[in-house]
Amino acid sequence: MGVMDKFFGASPFTQLAEHTKKVHECAQLIRPIAEAIIGEDDDKIDELHNVMSKTEHEADTIKDEIRDQISKMLFLSVGKYEVSRFLAFQDDVADSAEDFAVVCVLRKTRIPAELHEDFLAFVDQVIKVSENLLGIAKQLSLLAETTFTGAEADRVLEAIDKIGEEEWEADKLQRKFAKHYYEMEDQLDPTTLRFYDKYCLTLSELANKAEKTAKYLRQIIGKK
16 A cells, blocks of 8 residues: 555545445344234244344444554544444444344244234334434545535534434334333233333334434534
C-alpha cells in the first residue's frame, strides 16, 4: 500500500452500507421464522435458524474486514473510533435477530390463533425499524463526502427521527401483544408465557439497537 493509499484508501462507508444490508437480511429472516412458528413447522424453524446463523456470521466477516481496513487508514472524514463504534452498534442488531432465532429453536412454542395478528404486527414493525436503518446506511458514502455536514446531513437527521418514531410504534405493538397473551394466561402454561416474554425481549432489543445505532450517527453528525 502506497503512502497516499494509507491516507485515503477505499472508503469504508460503502462497505459499512454492505454490513447494514447483511444485518437487515438477519432482521428480515424474523418474518419467515414467525410464520413457521404460527404454522407449527418445526423443521422450517430449524432450517431458518441455520440460515440466520450463517447470515449473522457473514455480517461478522464484513465487520472484521471493515475494522482491518480502517486500522490501516490515516485519514477519515470522522474518527476511527466513531466508525468502529457505529459498526459495533449496528452488529448488535444482527445479534438480536439471531437471539430470537435461538429462542425459537430452544422450545417449539405454539401460539394460539387469537394471538397471531398481534404477534405478526409486532414482528413486521420491528423489521421496519431495521429497514429504516438500512435506508440511512445507503446514504453514508454521500454523507462522508460532505464530511457529515450540510443538506445531506439534514436529510439523514430527519431519517433518524423517523427511526425513533418507528421504534416507538414497535414498543406499542409489543405491549399490545404482551397484554393480549397475559389476558389469556389461564389458558397458557407458565413456560409458554416465559417464552412469549423472550420473543418480546429479543425482538424489542433488535428495534432498540437499531435506534441506538441511528442515535449514535446523530452524535457523529452533531460533532461536526
